[in-house]
Amino acid sequence: MEIFMAKSQAHKAESRRAIVDAAARLFRENGVDGVSVAAIMDAAGLTHGGFPRHFDSKQDLLAEALKQAVAASARVPALAGGDLGTYAATYLRPEHRDAAGEGCVFAALGTELSRAPAAVRHVLTQAMAQQFNRFAASAPGDDPEAQRAAAIGSWAAMVGAMVLARIADSPALSDEILQATQRFLCAAGDDRD
Amino acid sequence: MEIFMAKSQAHKAESRRAIVDAAARLFRENGVDGVSVAAIMDAAGLTHGGFPRHFDSKQDLLAEALKQAVAASARVPALAGGDLGTYAATYLRPEHRDAAGEGCVFAALGTELSRAPAAVRHVLTQAMAQQFNRFAASAPGDDPEAQRAAAIGSWAAMVGAMVLARIADSPALSDEILQATQRFLCAAGDDRD
DNA sequence: TGTACATCAGTGAACGCGCGTTCACTGATGTAC
């Protein structure tokens, strides 16, 4: 415990970063309604009273946390490379399923976010659009429209598979969902090469 | 208002059905944490005080509502027919996206349900297993393993596409996600026919 | 058939509890002189 921690302006930015980091992880792990502001502040090493010095509301923090999370996802090497097959192989690993807090925002919070306020959904819409553009260029096939369809359909399959794999209470079925989806996507790609 | 409504045992079953129906719809529309027990009872035409005569807890009702919802989904004609392509065309319609309350449970509540208690997840796991078995038989291709992979991967794509289409705040992008996924799934099927 | 009574679905008030949010206060920061 840093009892005499400085409270300068420089350290405020550090606190803010810690809050956003904790929120991005805890929201994905437990859902938006499954984690309290107090729990987030605690995970950031602060008390809940300091919250309004950084954010107007929990929704405001949610928007910031998602903004950071999608930006971080866009920096994942497999995605930066742009190869759909490589990305799918990375995305569909059991390690991703078991670490929702550091994983895909859409697979972790998707159904809750469809009911989120406009500001939150807008952040995610732009992230989706960018993702599709990146993938479309590297998708198999030569017809641009078909490439884009493959990019969108493949990503939908990844997100859906992760959602379903996390619901399954049988480890065997959960693993199978991930493997089968990867096989399905590979086959769909190979057919067009 | 049926002021002098009978309160016989026969009518209790009717009340229970009304509660489960309302819950199945409202949970899917607003999320589990987005609807209160009082709101469900109100939608069923009752007051919240009568709730414990029918269910032990909100979670108990959730399990019952999901059980009914997945059973109803299994009776959808396009699914009973077993043809994957027909089912995808039905599933991926904008009307489904815009009527979450009557639609697929996994697309409406998927990410919340992954954090649900074991009893709830078990109901859904069995529903998934059945869905895969039904689809696998009619999936394109002749290798049973590949057929099963196609069944699982295709359904994952449908669920994922619906989740993403509901997040998108741009109607154009939302429609495109549904159409592109359908095109992608058709192409994946055609390649194997 | 008629009457007394036990049952229990449903009512509406009330109960704790946890939550998001607010606020008076503390004390280190860093500026003014």
Add this chain to the structure above:
DNA sequence: TGTACATCAGTGAACGCGCGTTCACTGATGTAC
């Protein structure tokens, strides 16, 4: 260089509020006689 003071990040107590749940009560049901 020192000293007085304004600022403000962070603390911890407190605020309403809505929620899931509980409960004394009502009155129709339907059985016992």
